Amino acid sequence: MKNFENNVLTDTSVAEQEFNQQFCDDVIAGLKAVPKFLQPKYFYNSTGDEIFQQIMGSNEYYPTDCELEIFTQQTQELAKAMIADGSPFDLIELGAGDAMKSTHLLRHLLNESADFRYVPIDISGHVINYLKETLPVTLPGLQLIGLTGEYFHMLKEAAELSPRRKVVLFLGSNIGNMPVSDAQQFCIELRNHLAKGDSVLMGVDLKKNPKTILAAYNDAEGHTRNFNLNLLTRINSELGANFDLSKFEHYPTYDPETGACKSYLISLADQQVSLCNQTVTFAKDEYIYMEISQKYTVGQTDYMASVSGFKPVQHFFDSKNWFVDAIWTVE
Ligand SMILES: C[S@@+](CC[C@H](N)C(=O)[O-])C[C@H]1O[C@@H](n2cnc3c(N)ncnc32)[C@H](O)[C@@H]1O
Incomplete structure (x- = not known):
């Protein structure tokens, strides 16, 4: 537990304290909502930044290569x-x-x-x-x-x-x-x-072939999976939570009709998680909505x-x- 010790903030700067309070409030609000969600901006701690580099380097994740081609050519x-x-x-x-x-x-x-x-x-x-x-x-x-x-x-x-x-x-x-x-x-x-x-x-x-899109968010090496699960790890270390990562599964979907590619974490068991002096209950098969990667046409x-x-x-x-x-x- 980095910053919350017996509900007393330790020697962090005011900015860090404010950040942690906001982080805590946002996570609790998301996990107490129906359906549950987490805000994607919290993906990016130093480990999240590193995993995102791995995603960009994976064979299936095409957006970086396409945009890099534009920027180099x-x-x-x-x-x-x-x-x-x-x-x-x-x-x-x-x-x-x-x-x-x-x-x-x-x-x-x-x-x-x-x-x-x-x-x-x-x-x-x-x-x-x-x-x-x-x-x-x-x-x-x-x-x-x-x-x-x-x-x-x-x-x-x-x-x-x-x-x-x-x-x-x-x-x-x-x-x-x-x-x-x-x-x-x-x-x-x-x-x-x-x-x-x-x-x-x-x-x-x-928008393009749905299989190409879905594969980009479900790479064989599991970087996208790790990226999503890393947010639970971050919540464990920064907010003193006790998520058991083995009890959550990464589930990506793509709907070619709406262009919405979404990632979820599915709870594999009935379970309770405590964080920020609160308890959050998960039913087996309940999901946390993690992120959207919306696809568009040029006209849109x-x-x-x-x-x-x-x-x-x-x-x-x-x-x-x-x-x-x-x-x-x-x-
Ligand atoms: C998907 S990465 C893309 C990085 C880069 N633009 C690229 O094209 O490779 C998203 C970046 O946006 C940052 N980010 C996400 N939400 C943000 C927010 N609300 N305000 C500022 N930066 C944010 C993340 O920290 C991350 O570095």
Whole structure:
């Protein structure tokens, strides 16, 4: 148990205490709800970040390869769209992760002597520290300001840093980690944080053969399974819970009609788990809804842009047309 000892917080900083309280409140609210759910933003502790790297490296997980192909094969055209009229800009990446794909774009922009600053935002402090340590070494001359926190809290902070034009990257189909109505709301809020002349590069995984999609969330080596179970491990270590991981099973589904790919953890027994001084009861076969990875058609992404007050102006596809990076501008 790291921070909760006899219900007394030990020597953590105020920010950590607040985080742990919020984490505890969110987990209890999710596990007491019907049906049970956990918030996917908590997947990303340092182990979660590492397992996500393994997922991205697995044979079945195609989205990273598709988007990487776009970033390596169409770098010049992407950079041209960012540089636009040549005015200085802040390149803000929401949920930057390891910035593996954006690094290709950053290198190209530096070679072009573009006047820009890179502002990665991520809820994982581990990720932001990694980027702050590594990118100035691999990309000499890069101006970087890393911000740890929630997308819009940090976007607001980023906006206060300078009045420069903003180009926002939201890659890896992170938008798909929200149900469609939440994604729509997210795009509206994103638009409200931006101004005329700003733009967004939105990476979205497209609908395709259902078997290809399902396999990506059910890889043979079990990385996706481990990723989901790691959240229970995190809750055990940070909130003093006693989840028995052998009593939960990873269950992914894909519905080609709605485009929703969802992951669940199924309770394999009637069981009770205690955490944050509370007890949560699971019936055998009851599920915890863990994550959605929503798939779209190109038309649906254009519609989402337009309804949110953006103009979809350009599409970059991989050679299989499995993934799109779309440029949306604020008119
Ligand atoms: C699926 S990974 C994708 C990383 C990267 N964009 C890519 O394309 O490879 C999602 C990233 O978003 C971050 N993230 C998730 N929810 C977040 C939130 N609410 N606010 C800020 N970052 C978040 C995670 O920590 C993680 O690094």
